[in-house]
Amino acid sequence: MFFFFFLLQSESRMFIGLEKESSSPTEKLARKESLKVQKKNYRQEKKRVAKELFSALKDPSVVIMSNWLKIRGTLKSWTKLWCILKPGILLIYKTPGSDHWVGTILLNACKLIERPSKKDGFCFKLYHPLDKSIWAMKGPKGESVGSITQPLPSNYLIFRAASESDGRCWMDALELALSCSSLSKMTAKSGRDGDLSSSSESSHILQLLQSSVGEASQVETVSEENKGLIWTLLKQLRPGMDLSKVVLPTFILEPRSFLDKLSDYYYHADLLSQAVMEESPYCRMKQVLRWYLSGFYKKPKGLKKPYNPILGEMFRCCWLHPQTDSCTFYIAEQVSHHPPVSAFYISNRKDGFCISGSILAKSKFYGNSLSAILDGKARLLFLTRDEEYIITMPYAHCKGILYGTMTLELGGKITIECEKTQCYTELEFKLKPFLGSSCNVNQISGKIRIGEDVLATVDGHWDSKVHLTEKRTGQQEVLWNPGPDIRRQRLKRQVVQVDQQEVFESERLWQHVTRAIMDKDQMRATQEKFVLEEAQRQEARERAERPWNPRLFTFNSDTYEWHYRYPDTKPWDPERCLLQFEKDGIIQTEEKSQHQRRSFSYSQNWAAQQKVSHAGFLVFCKGGFM
Structure with missing residues (x-):
């Protein structure tokens, strides 16, 4: 049986071979014509590729x-x-x-x-x-x-x-x-068309809107119209270009102002309340570093850029501290448009700290990546100890703009320095090495020193667990780990209702753009954004040579820093101070010596609301919080 089956197979193969050899003249002619077409296409494609290369060589504008x-x-x-x-x-x-x-x-x-x-x-x-x-x-x-x-x-x-x-x-x-x-x-067809194929363009755009921070990738679905818009935008960019001068399409905007985004660093401001209470400079520095790391794990979904604030724009909010029955107030103003500078002031006198600073936001396009640099310093002051901590920021590096998976990383060395105690922290945010694995993503390392003595080393990942190792004992502890428990401890932020805000407050100023973006109406969002930008240009023309004077901040020409006009850095005196409040951007303290009796105090109101809803809120009086 096996021999018979083998014989049948052999005969079958012989028959097929003979059939091929005896192909008809028509089939031979068809193959010959097909070969001619292939050779013609090959020559055309070769010429097209040579022409493309020659064009890139000769055209002075085609320079990466x-x-x-x-x-x-x-x-x-x-x-x-x-x-x-x-x-x-x-x-x-x-x-x-x-x-x-x-x-x-x-x-x-x-x-x-x-x-x-x-x-x-x-x-x-x-x-x-x-x-x-x-x-x-x-x-x-x-x-x-x-x-x-x-x-x-x-x-x-x-x-x-x-x-x-x-x-x-x-x-x-x-x-x-x-x-x-x-x-x-590319295929000869796409070469004759002289443009990228739609499938190629689509893949580039989908990759553009993929954002992976750490190992978690976030993908956003983009309409065909938006894909064309962003591809057109990218073809206009050149490496080294400053993105602050580029008008971005609205669908890649995060629907809030940059002044609002800067407030993300204070959802764990209660860590600073704890830091003030620590007795040793080293323990205070550890707690300050813990607070510093708490500002990075909150990530936007997809590739999003907040609105560039308009000159004179203001944003204010506050966070309630249920454990200390206090409140942290945040005030920010756009004090310069060219270059774009945002000034901010944070105060919680009852818990004994305030922060001031200004940020020059710079972003550069590098071909397949871009970097966002926050150039500036923040000054953290502990009121009862008269200690000032000078803090710098890392830069953000976004890679994979045109191809590959888009990843967002933080890079650079930052410092937290207290001159009075000689306590100093140096932390390096490391970019993933060129040949690194996924475990090399979002790494940080650093050390805490007093004078020249290294007290501890720090290492881990800024978006997950960070360890601190005592240099003397070798004992290791978890300095920061933003797990579910930590996220549940985020303070609740309060913002003035939009209809009660002033015209140049961020949420009211951008409300029509925001609403259009939320409704996914990009054409209307673009129109509303253009109205705001054109009004700003018109105001600049009318102002002509007159310098702009910010409302809440002043510029120190000696230090090149912006300072809040109404700081109050006196330590909290429970015998005199009743409550801290904000009105029209001015953070104030009501004291017994001047107090005009109100229907209820902040603490009484807070306690009452805790009993009713277990959620904090502030009473809004016309123009601010109390």
Whole structure:
């Protein structure tokens, strides 16, 4: 039986083979015509790719990035050369002009990797994975011989940027250029159409609106209209561009002002109330650091940017502290538009602390990434101890704008320093290494010192668990862990009702834009946003040369810092002070010596509401909280 089955199979194969050999003349002709069409398409595609590459070489506007870089030669010495990055190619010149061409690297044959270095700056390497040449045979103007420099390797190049930030910028731009080299692999149809296919565009846009902070990815569905808008926007951007000068489409806006967003750092202000009570400077610093870390775990959904505040815009709110029967007040004002500076003041006299500062928000686009830098300092003052803590902020780095999964990271070194106690914290927010795994995401490390003595080290992840290790004993404790219990302890924020707000208060000012965004009516949101921006431009024209004077803050030209006009940093005296309240942006304290009897006090009202609803609130009087 087996032999018979095998024989049938053999005969079947022989029959099929004979059938193929005896193909009809019509079928042969059809195959020949098909081959002609394929060869024709191949020649057309080859011409299109060559034309695309030549266009990128010749067009001066098609530049992803250009700057000086040091390049290591075969003799291991460094030469400073001018590098111009275009889609799919890297042009190297001796000078910024295009007269002294050194060589052209074809990026479609290259791999990119970060290279460790003991020296200053940032190194990266372009190389061919099979050790083949990465150089083009001719230059952009047909040059066959490049300018004389030290000998350069044929299958790789090692580059050095002046700083880590410059190096990261080049890495992102090169990744973008490497991705752009895939344009040459587009189909002949898309080449004839002369535009990106809709499927390619859609994938780019969907990737743009993916945001993963840590390991959790957040995805937002975007309409076809919005995909086209954002792709048009991205094609207008260039690496190094300041995004504060770019008008963003409304659908990528978070429906609240940046002044409102800055208040996210105070939902755990009760940790500062506890810090004031600590007896040792070291324990106070630990508690301040715990509060500092509490401001980062609250994350927006998707890629969202808050509204750029309008000059003179104000935002105010407060948080109730049920354990101490007190209240933390927050006041912020946009004190400058060019450059955009936001000033803020936070006060809780009863619990013994206040915070003041100003932030210059800067954002830069780097090709496949962007960085948002909060340039400024916050000054935390403990009233009863006369201690001031100067605090700086990390920068946010968003990668994967055009391709890949979008990730949001925090980077840079921050400090918390108290001159009086000589207590000092240095914390580094680490970006994920180029070849790092998921466990390397959102890492932080640092140390707490008094003078030159290191008292403790800190390490962990800023969006999850952070450990503190005592240097002397080696004992380890959890400094911060924003689990469900911590999230439930968030203080309740109170905001003045919109209909009771002044015209230039954030929620009332942006209410029509916000409502349109919430209704997913992007056209109406854009129109309402344009009305506000045009009114601001008109006001600036009418003001002409007259300087703008902020209402609640003044500028110190000696320190280049903004200060609240109505600070009250006297320690709380329970014998004299009745309650702290805010009216028209002015935080005040009612004292017994001046008090005019009211129907009820803040604490009486708070206690009554606790019995009724177990939820805190403040009484709103016309113009503020009491």
